[in-house]
Amino acid sequence: MSKVNPLSMSELDCPKRCADCRLRASPSFHRASEAELQFVESQRLRTRGVPAGQALFVEGDTGAGLFTLYSGWAFRYKTLPDGRRQILNFLLPGDLVGLQEEFASQSVHGVEALTHTLFCEFAQDALWNTLTAHPRLAYGVIWRASHTEQFLDANLLTTGQRSAVERIAMLLIHLYRRTEALGMHDGDSAPLPLQQLHIADALGLSLVHTNRSLRRLHALGMISIAKGRLRLFAERKLERIAEYYDRPPSVQPLL
């Protein structure tokens, strides 16, 4: 099960020094200066591991802090009182979560792990400290907030306007490319630790209909999902079905 890829090492612990961070060794992330690294390290409280299926925090929690996902997969979600759940977006290594909690008395969404995950937790006033001490890092935070917003926009377009098959095509392309940009691919297959229920809840579809639509795409020979891995056999055709042509940025900032 051990992988060479640094972004797949969910079983390994997070190093003490940010300078030794596996993420920062990846070409997918901006290089930080020595001073910035030291600063980030000073703002880092601890590492928190969350087993698959467990929550980092849930809706209504108070004092949920600011986190960077170090390894593994997770997702943000909101629920209605009767249990309906909407997955807002999926979190991959490097993603920042908890920015909204900075400005709200209690958390407005939950975060749950899909695989075993490690989060780096930052101090309560880390955002303000960053803003006053390291504008370049703060710029990165805004960059990230802005990109999350971009994906939420895209997802809103999806759930609001696209049909079931279009939605699924869009989500699969999106995740496929994000993992690709992070160097998580293995040959022509991407990791995909989602269950169909996650896909359904992310796209506003029922589980049954999600399954039927997935089968349809499979029957058309366009996709294959097996053993937690996703293969796209007709990326261009899927792109046209979904009318989705976005590509994730190849290099991202990291807090």
Added chain:
Amino acid sequence: MSKVNPLSMSELDCPKRCADCRLRASPSFHRASEAELQFVESQRLRTRGVPAGQALFVEGDTGAGLFTLYSGWAFRYKTLPDGRRQILNFLLPGDLVGLQEEFASQSVHGVEALTHTLFCEFAQDALWNTLTAHPRLAYGVIWRASHTEQFLDANLLTTGQRSAVERIAMLLIHLYRRTEALGMHDGDSAPLPLQQLHIADALGLSLVHTNRSLRRLHALGMISIAKGRLRLFAERKLERIAEYYDRPPSVQPLL
């Protein structure tokens, strides 16, 4: 047509000095220091008026800048190539738009005016200048980005999980409260310069079904929309229908 309310004066021009800004005179916005006011003014390029139904910029435009909505109503949207349109959120005075364009080579959404609007346009490097010179203002920018994200989350929950009537109840409550927080109410009615098509496109519903659902809520005596004004007769009941209990912050930062 002339109102006493400073936030309704779409027909009036924006003052030269930010210190004279009508928005800043409202208790809905944080007070800025003298230095901050001067700084913001130095970053402001000009005022741009956009007539109702016209675009501030459209998808694919390059070099769209950073704007604050000074007066009037507008909305952000995305479209699919076949014409389907999703309204992402509605913009009210004080709202910041164009942050995403800072980080993208071309704009990923359009902005269209619902009423006659005035936008304050900022310089290309205003964000970076703010970050380095006025962290408190930059904190406000992140606050705003975070709150937009919060609404997008809420809207995603809506389009993904709620039924037509629930969606409409949610949107009407949301807009009702936002206008209320801005002091735009007139007795028990709120301004609502939307057509049913806007409501439909914001919620991912067809125009016809939107109309039917609106009629239903009207027949139940819960709402009334007439002459561009919205009245809610059973706010609590609507709240329970939508399972939507959020309230907008009473005081917001302003760039």
Added chain:
DNA sequence: CGGACATTTGACAAGCTTCAAGAGAAGTGG
């Protein structure tokens, strides 16, 4: 091997969309 959970399939119901057309409101020009 057994139990829990995920996926798959069938049948039916329902909510929503589409097509179509009339009624009302608002803007335009003579």
Added chain:
DNA sequence: CCACTTCTCTTGAAGCTTGTCAAATGTCCG
């Protein structure tokens, strides 16, 4: 100021995508 045009709102009818209920098959793991 009124006739004309155009846009918005409203309502009916039919059809389709999607949801719900139910149960079988497959898979993982102790």
